[in-house]
Amino acid sequence: MNNPLNRRQFLKSLGLASAVTAFPGIIKAASSRPQVIVVGGGFAGATAAKYLRHWSNAVDVTLIEPNASYNSCILSNLVLNGQMNLSQLTFNYNTLAQKYGISVVNDWVDNVDGINQVVRLRSGATLPYDRLIIAPGVQFLAVPGLDNSKVPHAWKAGPQTTLLQQQLAAMPTGGTFIMTIPGAPYRCPPGPYERACVVADYLKRNKPGSRVIVLDANASITAERTTFENAFNVTYSDMLQYIPNAELQGVDSDQRIAHTSMGDYKGDVLNVIPPQAASEIIHTIGLANVSGKWAGVNPLSYESTVMPNIHVIGDSQGTGQPKAGHIANAEAKVCADAILRLLGGNQPYAAPMTNSACFSPISSTTASWLTAVFAYDAATGTMQVVPASSGEASAPSSRNYSRMLDWAENLFSDTFG
Ligand SMILES: Cc1cc2nc3c(=O)[nH]c(=O)nc-3n(C[C@H](O)[C@H](O)[C@H](O)COP(=O)(O)OP(=O)(O)OC[C@H]3O[C@@H](n4cnc5c(N)ncnc54)[C@H](O)[C@@H]3O)c2cc1C
Numbered sequence: 001m002n003n004p005l006n007r008r009q010f011l012k013s014l015g016l017a018s019a020v021t022a023f024p025g026i027i028k029a030a031s032s033r034p035q036v037i038v039v040g041g042g043f044a045g046a047t048a049a050k051y052l053r054h055w056s057n058a059v060d061v062t063l064i065e066p067n068a069s070y071n072s073c074i075l076s077n078l079v080l081n082g083q084m085n086l087s088q089l090t091f092n093y094n095t096l097a098q099k100y101g102i103s104v105v106n107d108w109v110d111n112v113d114g115i116n117q118v119v120r121l122r123s124g125a126t127l128p129y130d131r132l133i134i135a136p137g138v139q140f141l142a143v144p145g146l147d148n149s150k151v152p153h154a155w156k157a158g159p160q161t162t163l164l165q166q167q168l169a170a171m172p173t174g175g176t177f178i179m180t181i182p183g184a185p186y187r188c189p190p191g192p193y194e195r196a197c198v199v200a201d202y203l204k205r206n207k208p209g210s211r212v213i214v215l216d217a218n219a220s221i222t223a224e225r226t227t228f229e230n231a232f233n234v235t236y237s238d239m240l241q242y243i244p245n246a247e248l249q250g251v252d253s254d255q256r257i258a259h260t261s262m263g264d265y266k267g268d269v270l271n272v273i274p275p276q277a278a279s280e281i282i283h284t285i286g287l288a289n290v291s292g293k294w295a296g297v298n299p300l301s302y303e304s305t306v307m308p309n310i311h312v313i314g315d316s317q318g319t320g321q322p323k324a325g326h327i328a329n330a331e332a333k334v335c336a337d338a339i340l341r342l343l344g345g346n347q348p349y350a351a352p353m354t355n356s357a358c359f360s361p362i363s364s365t366t367a368s369w370l371t372a373v374f375a376y377d378a379a380t381g382t383m384q385v386v387p388a389s390s391g392e393a394s395a396p397s398s399r400n401y402s403r404m405l406d407w408a409e410n411l412f413s414d415t416f417g
Helices: 004-013 017-022 043-055 094-098 159-170 191-206 225-235 280-285 325-343 398-416
Strands: 035-039 060-064 069-071 090-092 103-105 109-113 118-121 126-128 131-134 138-140 176-181 211-216 240-243 248-252 257-260 263-266 269-272 276-278 310-312 353-361 367-377 382-385
Touching: 035 043, 035 126, 043 060, 043 094, 043 131, 043 325, 043 398, 090 398, 094 103, 109 131, 109 280, 131 280, 131 325, 159 191, 159 269, 176 191, 176 257, 176 263, 191 211, 191 225, 191 240, 191 353, 248 269, 257 269, 276 280, 310 325, 325 353, 325 398, 353 398, 367 398
Parallel strands: 035 060, 035 131, 060 103, 131 310, 176 211, 176 269, 211 240
Antiparallel strands: 069 090, 109 118, 118 126, 138 276, 248 257, 257 263, 353 367, 367 382
C-alpha cells in the first residue's frame, strides 16, 4: 500500500486530488500516504494512534514516546497502601504496533517546525507530517527547595510512586503524613483528596495514632466535595486535618517541612504535588496560549488555535475540560475522527461530546465516583457540562470499589489493547 499510486488514489477517493496540486504542503508528501504523527503514548496519545488506524487503513500513524512502557497514574494511589503493584499498572505498545500497524518510535520530540510540518527528534532524526497530534501530559513547575529524591510528588506514576510507598511503610507509628495540593487546574481533580483518604485508611489500620495533614492551595475541596468532606470530617475525623488556602511557598526537603501561606508544617513523610502546566514541548513550540500554561484548541478537532495541522489532546489542552485519563481517551477519539474527516476534505463532526469519569478509593474496600459529560456549544465554541448527565456517587461503597476495577480495566484495554 505504501506507494505513490495508493497515495493519489486515497486523496482522489477523499476528494483531495485538487488539493495536491494547489498546496505545496500536501505535494511534499505526495509520494506517500497521509502521515499522522502522535507525540506521547499516554491515555490521550495511545488512544488517538489506535483509533486513527482502527478507523482507517489509509493513513500511516507513527507514535513517538520515549519509554518502552507506560505506568498508569489511574489506580496508582493503591500502590501506596500495598493493594496493587506498579507492574499491574504497566502497559506496553506491542498491541498498538502489531495489531494496528502503528510505527512506535522510542524517542523524545525536541521541537516541531510547524511551517514545514516536520518533527525533530532528540536522536537527530526528522519526520514529516500531514497532521500532528501532541499529547505530552503535564510538567511540574519548580517549587523552591523541592528535591523529589526526598519529597516525591508521585503525581506521575513510576519510581516516585514506589519511593512514596516505601516512605509510608517506613514511617513511625504515630507519625505525621503531610501532603500539599496545588491550585486548580491540575491533573485529576479528585486525585489528591483520594490519596489523603487512601493514606489515612492505611495508617489507621497499620500505624495507629498517626496523623494526616492536607494543605490545599484551593479555597475548598475542588471535586466531590460532599464525599470528601464526609470522609475528612467523619470517617477520618480523629486523624485528618484539612487546611484550605494553604499556598505552598517552599519546601525544606531535608527536614520535610512545607512552608505555606498558612504556616510551616513538618512531617515524617512529606508529599508535595507541585503546580502544573502543559508539558515542555507545548511551550517550546509556542502553543501555550491559555493562561500561558495550556494549549488553546478548537474542541471540534483539537487543532491548535496557534498553529494549523497541530492538534493537542489530554492534560496539555486548555479547553476547560478536566485533566484526566478517561476524558483524554474521549478527546483522542474526537480528534482522530476529525483528522480523518479533514484528510478526506470534510469538516469535523459538528456536535462532539466527551465524558470524564474518576473512581476514587476512600478506603481499602470502598470507593466513590464522579462523572461529567461535556457537549460542544456552537454559540461559544466551547465544551460545556451537561448537568443532567453528570453526577457523583451518593456515598462510598464496596460495590463502587469493584466497579472501579472493572472501569479501569476497560479503559486500559480501550487505550492500549
Ligand atoms: C493519583 C492519580 C489518580 C488518577 N486517577 C484518575 C482517574 O480515576 N480517572 C481519570 O480519568 N484520570 C485519573 N488520573 C489522571 C490521568 O492519569 C491523567 O489525566 C492522564 O494520564 C493524562 O493522559 P495524557 O495522555 O494527557 O498524559 P500522560 O499520561 O502524562 O502521557 C503523556 C506521555 O507523553 C510522553 N511525552 C511527554 N513529552 C514528550 C515529548 N517531548 N516527546 C515524546 N513523548 C513525550 C510522556 O513520556 C508520557 O508517556 C489520575 C492521576 C493521578 C496522578
